[in-house]
Amino acid sequence: MDIKNEVSRRRTFAIISHPDAGKTTLTEKLLLFSGAIHEAGAVKNNKIRKTATSDFLEIEKQRGISVATSVMTLDYTGMRINILDTPGHKDFAEDTYRTLTAVDSVILVIDSVKGVEEQTRKLMEVCRMRATPVMIFINKMDREGKDPFDLLEELENELKIAACPYTWPISNGSRFKGVFNLSTESIQLYNTGKNNLPEMFLNTRDIEDPLLKEHIGETNLTNLWEEIALAIDLFESFHKNLYREGYLAPVFFGSALNNFGIPELFETFLKIAPPPSGSKTLERVVLPEENVFSGFVFKIHANLDPNHRNRMAFLRVCSGRFERNKMYYHTRLGKKMRFAAPASFMANDTNMIEEAFPGDVIGLYDTGKLKIGDTLTEGESLHFTGIPSFSPEILKEVVNKDPLKTKQLEKGVMQLTDEGLAQLFVQQPGNIKIIGTVGELQFDVIKFRLEHEYGAKCDFRALPFVKACWLTSANKQKINEIIGRRAGTIAFDKSNTPVFLAESDWMLKIVKQAHPEVQFHNSSEYKAQIKTSNTDYE
Numbered sequence: 001m002d003i004k005n006e007v008s009r010r011r012t013f014a015i016i017s018h019p020d021a022g023k024t025t026l027t028e029k030l031l032l033f034s035g036a037i038h039e040a041g042a043v044k045n046n047k048i049r050k051t052a053t054s055d056f057l058e059i060e061k062q063r064g065i066s067v068a069t070s071v072m073t074l075d076y077t078g079m080r081i082n083i084l085d086t087p088g089h090k091d092f093a094e095d096t097y098r099t100l101t102a103v104d105s106v107i108l109v110i111d112s113v114k115g116v117e118e119q120t121r122k123l124m125e126v127c128r129m130r131a132t133p134v135m136i137f138i139n140k141m142d143r144e145g146k147d148p149f150d151l152l153e154e155l156e157n158e159l160k161i162a163a164c165p166y167t168w169p170i171s172n173g174s175r176f177k178g179v180f181n182l183s184t185e186s187i188q189l190y191n192t193g194k195n196n197l198p199e200m201f202l203n204t205r206d207i208e209d210p211l212l213k214e215h216i217g218e219t220n221l222t223n224l225w226e227e228i229a230l231a232i233d234l235f236e237s238f239h240k241n242l243y244r245e246g247y248l249a250p251v252f253f254g255s256a257l258n259n260f261g262i263p264e265l266f267e268t269f270l271k272i273a274p275p276p277s278g279s280k281t282l283e284r285v286v287l288p289e290e291n292v293f294s295g296f297v298f299k300i301h302a303n304l305d306p307n308h309r310n311r312m313a314f315l316r317v318c319s320g321r322f323e324r325n326k327m328y329y330h331t332r333l334g335k336k337m338r339f340a341a342p343a344s345f346m347a348n349d350t351n352m353i354e355e356a357f358p359g360d361v362i363g364l365y366d367t368g369k370l371k372i373g374d375t376l377t378e379g380e381s382l383h384f385t386g387i388p389s390f391s392p393e394i395l396k397e398v399v400n401k402d403p404l405k406t407k408q409l410e411k412g413v414m415q416l417t418d419e420g421l422a423q424l425f426v427q428q429p430g431n432i433k434i435i436g437t438v439g440e441l442q443f444d445v446i447k448f449r450l451e452h453e454y455g456a457k458c459d460f461r462a463l464p465f466v467k468a469c470w471l472t473s474a475n476k477q478k479i480n481e482i483i484g485r486r487a488g489t490i491a492f493d494k495s496n497t498p499v500f501l502a503e504s505d506w507m508l509k510i511v512k513q514a515h516p517e518v519q520f521h522n523s524s525e526y527k528a529q530i531k532t533s534n535t536d537y538e
């Protein structure tokens with residue numbers, strides 16, 4: 001088996017968006033277009049629907065179903081494409097951020113009516129941190145949205161990326177007809193055809209084609225040429241290298257619901273999106289073409305079957321060939337492990353696989369030995385980096401409601417936070433446990449799971465903090481100073497890194513000024529992965 005060949009034909013990416021921009025619809029249309037699914041609904045039905053916060057059980061149920069769509073693998077014209085799904089619900093944003101550590105590129109969906117939204121900005125921040133190549137799909141062009149020039153400017157200003165129009169919309173709202181492709185200098189006009197698939201009824205490079213006037217109208221056509229000339233003047237032209245370096249984002253216009261602009265997006269994606277490349281570890285850069293296998297865990301899905309407490313760990317293969325039943329080295333535990341039933345996913349199916357290659361994401365059934373950030377190799381002691389945890393926005397103290405079950409509570413809190421459900425910080429004196437999340441929903445989930453899986457009872461006490469910043473300094477003395485002077489607002493994460501808990505951005509600014517030699521970070525690496533003992537829960 002030629003690993004190089006397997007690497008070069010793989011494309012692993014995520015479709016991301018602010019909730020409701022059209023991520024689910026676009027994913028489904030790409031799957032339909034590629035022939036991976038044959039009827040609409042397969043992805044849509046698995047979407048975590050908007051539910052009242054209190055109804056977290058329903059959300060957990062839906063989340064359970066959506067395990068099968070966590071990764072969608074499809075083959076198209078000799079390429080192996082892995083689409084990593086990200087939860088749309090904003091309370092699961094942390095899950096989405098981590099999924100971005102396992103992709104080689106992303107497609108960002110923007111609603112043409114709403115433009116850049118809160119979650120879009122946060123997601124782009126994570127992409128920028130990792131210099132992930134980004135393609136942008138401006139969706140819902142069938143609605144009376146913002147002007148395309150304004151949208152492109154907004155993307156540049158708010159997302160801090162050079163926007164390069166790759167296609168240009170022909171009108172919008174009810175007059176939206178199709179797109180002009182600036183790369184091929186051709187026009188594609190669409191209809192929705194059989195089986196709800198896009199039907200291109202005109203694809204021409206001849207600007208005198210009489211059908212153009214007939215379908216677009218003379219005035220609209222004149223406007224189109226003027227707009228395109230201006231767009232070429234105002235925005236960067238496409239350069240594959242700049243895109244792959246994460247500096248420039250090609251922008252596509254369309255309507256996922258009506259299938260407009262999907263083929264341009266997908267075919268360009270296949271042409272320009274990068275295959276897997278080198279991954280950083282603490283020790284060295286691992287190249288995908290290397291003969292020996294390595295990979296890391298970026299997501300854990302628990303509660304597949306509450307009776308057996310089993311979980312599925314999602315592993316991204318970074319180099320070599322993964323084989324079923326082969327012994328692999330778990331670098332954090334210093335132990336060998338074997339996986340008898342590794343799984344791959346497609347729409348509603350989970351299939352056992354015999355092998356996997358760089359770029360692939362596989363599901364490993366686990367009984368609690370794997371944590372986010374864990375590395376598996378063929379024996380080399382490697383630790384993949386770049387799997388950060390981000391500052392939580394809600395912080396609450398765990399209040400033990402049943403002193404007889406303290407041990408169970410401690411174990412539960414440790415394990416649930418290992419899954420990435422929330423973050424754990426400990427404050428001294430008193431060993432106070434603080435849970436940090438990006439959404440309220442997680443507190444309901446933790447409380448419920450502690451009770452039902454560990455037999456422990458707890459409540460949460462609201463704390464006045466809105467942010468946690470990890471502290472570092474070249475001068476250790478300065479860290480000790482801040483810990484000593486601000487004990488009430490200092491806690492420690494699981495790897496014992498000090499964290500400053502801020503009550504407001506204003507307070508954070510004041511404290512930063514008071515401690516100029518200390519750096520305050522909004523994210524931290526999962527340092528827990530470099531521990532080598534197995535004494536965590538004992």
Ligand code: G4P
Binds near residue numbers: 017018022088254
């Ligand atoms: P998400 O995964 O990003 O949260 O968005 P999703 O695809 O579920 O789309 C959100 C809503 O926007 C859906 O409507 C969907 O039908 C609609 N939508 C998606 N693409 C387009 C488009 O190109 N044009 C227009 N006009 N609407 C679009 P909904 O009413 O919330 O759900 P549903 O009842 O249609 O399923």
